[in-house]
Amino acid sequence: MNSPVEIPFDNIILLDRLSGTPVYLQIAHKMINAIQRGLLSNGARLPGTRALAETLDVHRKTVVAAYQELHAQGWIEMLPNKGTYITYKLQESGGKQLLINAEDLVSYPRAAGFSFDKSMLLDRPVSVSNVELEFTDGLPDVRLAPLDKLAKTYSGILRRKNSRKYLGYSHVEGNRFFREKLAAYLNNTRGLHINAENILTTRGVQMGIYLASALLIKRGDRVVVGDLSYYTANMIFQNAGANMISIPVDSQGISVEALRKLCETTPVRMLYLTPHHHYPTTVTLSAERRMELLSLSAKYGFIILEDDHDYDFHYNSSPVLPLASADRAGMVVYIGSFCKALAPGLRSGYMVAPANLIAELGKLRRIMDRQGDLMMEQALGEMLDDGEIQRHIKKAQKVYHQRRDLLSTQLDAQLGEYLTFKSPPGGLAFWTEWRKDINLMRVSKACLKQNLHLPQTLLFQTGKLSAVRLGFGNLNENEMTEAVLILKDILDKMH
Known part of the structure; x- marks a missing residue:
């Protein structure tokens, strides 16, 4: 030895x-x-x-x-x-x-000792910065979230004798009480006619898109999106093996005529939409086109995946009801969340569809996220039941309306010679079209030197397009004023 x-x-x-x-x-x-x-x-x-x-x-x-x-x-x-x-x-x-x-x-191994597939489809620019001042693609201000009420409700549930039922495993499509209250809320605010069996809870919109893609799309299926469209959704569809087809988007939303011509010659499996405020251009799909899309869907058999991520915020008039509210053929899968209404970190989303599809989606969800957060869903359900979330959204909408108007005024006064825009009817972001002689990447890098983060994911610059999506929800009046003045200073020095 x-x-x-x-x-x-x-x-x-x-x-x-x-x-x-x-x-x-x-x-x-x-x-x-x-x-x-x-x-x-x-x-x-x-x-x-x-x-x-x-x-x-x-x-x-x-x-x-x-x-x-x-x-x-x-x-x-x-x-x-x-x-x-x-x-x-x-x-x-x-x-x-x-x-x-x-x-x-x-030390830990720097690399795996075995081979595995790498996906370039899922690569995306990292837009994390340590600076406090930032334009986002339309995130809310978490400082407005009703966290005190949420904490009180959540801790109250924990102290109850029956709280153990929320801490074990479950085999349902989310907290039953929450789904019932959510169904009532969606029926009242979106004109739906659903019950708890029509709802599957998720960890936000992206999880809903992923579940729908995994269940409903086979390799080679054709998925139609707008030109432009939400990049994360595009990545999910491409990762599932879909053949992506983009069709034009104008001031009335996605082109129904282009979709009709496509369907006449090509089988389409799914149409992905953000109709309330199209991502990234913020235009609203007109009521007439919504009805035409439902008719085409029933005729040609394609699924409509309706992503209604920021329905709760509208300023000029009452919002146009979602396609799901008028769906009689069972062709619409409706996706939403409270991530914009409350805070992005509270990963609470939902899918709405016919009960047989929800049951199948539930099987898929259970193998990746067995049941969701039953305790948090109970808290959110109780806040819906007592109207706390509804009151918060009403208050937040007034704040965001003021911020939208302020940014509209400042963009026009300070940056009018560099860009054009239309004030969005809702949501938490502007779509701004810039002069083509402006290098947006240079502007982004110069902003960071002045402690303003303008992420690359907000920049859309090609030979035909030069545009930036500017989110305003996370900025208060002073922060917004400072951010716009930084942009003006940079642009004045460059041009």
Whole structure:
């Protein structure tokens, strides 16, 4: 058996005195690491507790505790009057002990040791920044969210004697109470005629799109989107193997005539829409075109995937009801969420469809997110029941209306020579078309130097188009004024 003198424990066991992990566990973990990597082979004799304590400059009781931990896990054998030995046998390479640098003992592999497919389809620019001032693609202001009410409701549920029923596994399509209250809310606000069986809860709109894509799209199916369209949805469809076809979008929304001509010659599986405020251009699909699309869907058999991510915010008049409210043929799958109404981090979304489709979608959802957050859904259900969410949306809508009007005024006054726009009828973003001699990437980089984040994902610049989607919901009046002045300063210096 090996003598303990031959093993350089002072290089194997490197201790971090500032770590939150107890020293005895650090010793045990480093020894296990060395055993797994072959530096400490089967049968190797470990030094006595006093000797190792002196080597590592720790108390003997610390080494005793480390050996006890190793013994409890089955890595070593402690024989009275004989010593302590490694008992876990590793396969050795060519009968020789594997040698390894001490530095490698505390590092994780930089790459997988096996091959796997990589998807370029799912690559997207990272738009994370540490600066406080930022234009988004239409996110809400989380400072307005009714967090105190949510916290009070959530903690109250936890204190109830029956709270355990929300903490176990479930086999339903989400919290029943929440789905019932959500159904009533959607019926009242969107003109639907649904019940709890028509709702599947999700972790936001993107999860709903993914579930619909996974269940309803086969490789080679044709999916029609607007030109332009929501990039994340496009990525999901392409990842499912769909053949993407884009058709024009004008001031009335997606072109029904172009879709009709396409259907006359080509089988279409799905049409993806953001009809309330088209992404990214913010135009509203007209009521006439909505009815024409429903008629075409029933005639040609394509699914309408209706993404209504920001229905709750409208300013000029009452919103046009979703296509799902007039669907009589069961061709519409309706997707929405509370991520814009409350806060993006509260991942609460939903899918609305005929009950047989919801049941099948539920099977798929259960293998990736077994049941969702039943406790949070209960809290949201109770907030819907007492009208708290409805009151919050009404208050927030007034705030966002004021912010929309302010940004409209400032863009016109400060940046009118550089861009044009139409004030959006709803939602939380402007679609601005810029002079083609302006390099948008240069503007974005210059903004960051002045502590304003203008993410690349908001920039749309091609040979035919130069546009930026500017979200205003997250900016208060002072922040918005500062952001616009920074843009003006940069553009004035560049041109």
